[in-house]
Amino acid sequence: MNDHEVFELGDVVLQRGATLRDAKLAYKTYGTLNAEKSNAIVYPTWYSGRHWENEWLIGPGMALDPERYFIIVPNMLGNGLSSSPSNTPPPYDKARFPRVTVHDNVSVQHRLVTEVFGIEHLALVTGWSMGAGQTYQWAMSFPEMVPKIAPFCGSAKTSEHxxxxxxxxxxxxxxxxxxxxxxxxxxxxxxxxxxxxxxxxxxxxxxxxxxxxxxxxxxxxxxxxxxxxxxxxxxxxxxxxxxxxxxWTWQHGDISATPGFGGGYDEALASIEARAIVMPAEKDLYFPPEDEEYAVRRMKNAELRVIPGVWGHFAGGGQNPVDAKFIDEALKELLAT
Amino acid sequence: MNDHEVFELGDVVLQRGATLRDAKLAYKTYGTLNAEKSNAIVYPTWYSGRHWENEWLIGPGMALDPERYFIIVPNMLGNGLSSSPSNTPPPYDKARFPRVTVHDNVSVQHRLVTEVFGIEHLALVTGWSMGAGQTYQWAMSFPEMVPKIAPFCGSAKTSEHxxxxxxxxxxxxxxxxxxxxxxxxxxxxxxxxxxxxxxxxxxxxxxxxxxxxxxxxxxxxxxxxxxxxxxxxxxxxxxxxxxxxxxWTWQHGDISATPGFGGGYDEALASIEARAIVMPAEKDLYFPPEDEEYAVRRMKNAELRVIPGVWGHFAGGGQNPVDAKFIDEALKELLAT
Known part of the structure; x- marks a missing residue:
């Protein structure tokens, strides 16, 4: 799968202190950036997901329509396409690959969006699972750039369970x-x-x-x-x-750990400016709706919309058309506001 | 821990065909069997549990009061006290220990109750988790002996999840x-x-x-x-x-697999005569209340009573006094009817 681009990041100093040398961010874009650079959507990947595994939510007539929007799917660090233990040369390969946070991921994605494409404002950030965590982190780290978010089956902070x-x-x-x-x-x-x-x-x-x-x-x-x-x-x-x-990235996900932010989780949630539709799945066993209800109650401009049915976490995985439609319709609504 | 008795079962032909030679059933009793032999309660153990790990539900002033009842706690086959891979001599030791079903467990418990104690009618069978599975099996296999059951945090058939x-x-x-x-x-x-x-x-x-x-x-x-x-x-x-x-015993739990019974799970549930209080825990992740609701709807004489709170499966483990009291009170009510 070489149907993607690679942004050469150079040396990236990570949140936990290590330097990821000659770091690479693999990404794929869908559609065309308009002249105003106002139609870009960031749609990060999930745990072990690759950009092509996000494509079920992109298509003509869908919310993420490449004929209307410029959709950027950045591959998460560690997923095997962006810098990862498996593709980094010694001495930082394998067990020596450094600790990467959600914040690190969003920082390099921000560089991609601004340095490569010159985008100053995004139309939307959305994502499933760890992609939802990155979505929250975008809103937290770059409030002026992110007017709308739609995290589904994920959380802004990884719960103890x-x-x-x-x-x-x-x-x-x-x-x-x-x-x-x-x-x-x-x-x-x-x-x-x-x-x-x-x-x-x-x-x-x-x-x-x-x-x-x-x-x-x-x-x-x-x-x-x-x-x-x-x-x-x-x-x-x-x-x-x-x-x-x-x-490790997942376990340490926490928007309140954003550098420079002094508050706890509740304050971090309260600081999010973006209009949000938050979509946990009714029977998700590791991102239960209760946790997202907690988050939405503390956010300024958020709506909870629970994906009904039996699919659990994979309600957001694109395997079934009913849940895919539910998510797609919420994205359409959010983009239209 | 040698505070228990061992019933020498001789050679036991198991449901799946193997013979467990010189089989042993370890058990402990609490209280005294009355002259009418009418006050016996069977309270089987759970996955990896030993008889002393059932004792939290037994005591003066509790439903399972040794001053009123004769409580028999049989150790499950495979738990290390009854015949198990770890205590069976070659050639049936370790990986060669045969497959044992819930039905096999209840069959040897029935022999204990009848052959050793001469008991023809039990006052109650109750148990947690796999102990609940054995409780259902008692009601299925020996309806004439078991007027009341109280399975908690378990099921009559192990679900696919x-x-x-x-x-x-x-x-x-x-x-x-x-x-x-x-x-x-x-x-x-x-x-x-x-x-x-x-x-x-x-x-x-x-x-x-x-x-x-x-x-x-x-x-x-x-x-x-x-x-x-x-x-x-x-x-x-x-x-x-x-x-x-x-x-393996757990995965294959299914009252409808009782030898001689020709029906499916629904028919098996409908055949249970015992008055039952069925107590799943509200947030049990592997015995969810929905599954027991399904069972209770099909049983003749059963009541669903969901243990509220956050303890999940361990609501029935005796670690917290609130849930222990909930279960104890249901047992008192059931014994009083």
Whole structure:
């Protein structure tokens, strides 16, 4: 997949102190930037996602219509396309790849938007899951640039339960001796498969499994779904160190940790100026609606709109047309205001 | 812990076809069997639980009052006290320990109750989690003996989502090469610790972590809770093969698989005669209230009573007095009718 551009960032000093040398930000754009540079939308990727895995929400007639908007999908640091443990040369490769925060991601995306495209105002920032976290961070870090946000199935701060869920995922991956603290030559596939099985219970809701909705996705049995969808997902070009890098980013997501901001989480939420439609999924097991209700109550200009149904976190993954339409319609409404 | 009795079962032919030779059922009783043999309560153990870990629900002034009732706590096969991979001599030890079903457990418990104590009618069967599964199985297998049941935080059939949750737990444990397909000499502690971390997100609710209720339990931080409570839990005399044996039992729990019963799950539920108070916990992540609502709607004589609050599955674990009182009061009411 070389259908994307790479922005050479040079040496980037990261929030936690390390320097990411010759850093690269891989991105893809859809549509055309208008003369006023007023039609740009940033749509960051999610945990392990690559830009092409965001494309289900982009298309003619949709809110993110390339005929109207200039949609920029920046790949998250650590996802294997932007600078990552798997593609950084020694000595910063593999287990030595530095800690990257959500703030770091948004900082380099801001450089892309301003330095490469000369954009001063965005029409919208939106994203799923960790992409929602980046969306919140955009609003927090660059309020004057971001009038509207639509974070879905994510949060502005990673909750303690979410941290615990990720500890389980990490423990399963790293229990495989082949991981070797990151110094592997071949992927630790036993650990990746274990991680997939742990993730499986979290990604979709209890009711999704009760109703065997995986059947609609083309899987013939529960075990077929666990192998075909879940193990397949984590074996599909995903790298163990990359996954651990992004997992650390996720666990440490917190808009109140923005450099220069002195307040706590409540104050950070209250400081967000952007008009927001916040869309948790009704049965999301690691970004439960309650947490986003908490956030919306503290934000100035936000509306909570819960995605109904049984898909849980994957309501925002683009696998089913009903939830995709729900999100798309909210984006249309937000863009029209 | 040798404060218990052992019933020598002889050779037990199991539901799936293997023979468990010189099988042992470890149990403890509390109180005295009256002359009419009418005051016996069976209170089976849960996943990895031992009889002493059931004792929080037994005591003077409580529903399970040893001054009124004769309470029998049979240890589940595979729990390390009853016949288990860890205590069975070769050739049926370790990875060769046979598959045991919930039905097998209840069958040998029935032998204990009838052959050792000569009891023909029980006052009540109750239990938490897999103990709830055994409770349902008692009502299914021996309707004439069981007038009342109180399953809490469990189910009569293991749901597909619950199976997936357990797949994640199993994958984490068995990703440790030291497990060696069961042929270890030392416990695979890396796998046990990984399993503990996976379990941690499931055992308590999102809100439990949000509210940092672990602080009330004496843990000073999230990581302290993960190590002190969760890793400590699985390292506390628990054996990897035993855990995998009970996990298989759990995954295959299904009252409609009772030998001789020809119907499906709905018919099995409809066949239960016992008066039941069914108590799922509001925020239980692997035995969600919806599943028990489904069951209660199909049972003849059952009431759903949801345990409110943030403790999730561990609402039934005896760690907090509010939920313990809720359960105890329901048991008192059920015993009084």
């Amino acid at each position: 979410n941290i615990v869920f990720l500890e389980g995922v990490k423990a399963a991956l790293t229990a495989d001796a082949a991981w070797n603290h990151g110094w592997y030559d071949e992927q630790p596939t036993k650990g990746l498969r274990a991680m997939a099985r742990v993730y499986a219970g979290w990604g979709f809701s209890q009711a999704f499994y009760w109703d065997r909705v995986y059947g609609e996705m083309g899987y013939s049995s529960l075990e077929d779904f666990l192998v075909g969808f879940w193990e397949g997902f984590f074996l599909d070009g995903r790298d163990a160190n990359n996954l651990l890098t992004m997992l | 619950n199976i997936v949750f357990l797949e994640g737990v199993k994958a984490a444990l068995t990703a440790d090469a030291a497990w060696n397909h069961g042929w270890y000499d030392e416990q695979p502690t890396k796998g046990l610790r990984a399993m503990a971390r996976v379990y941690a997100g499931w055992g308590f609710s999102q809100a439990f972590y949000w509210d940092r209720v672990y602080g009330e339990m004496g843990y000073s931080s999230l990581e302290d809770f993960l190590v002190g409570f969760w890793e400590g839990f699985f390292l506390d005399g628990r054996d990897a093969n035993n855990l995998l044996t009970m996990l």
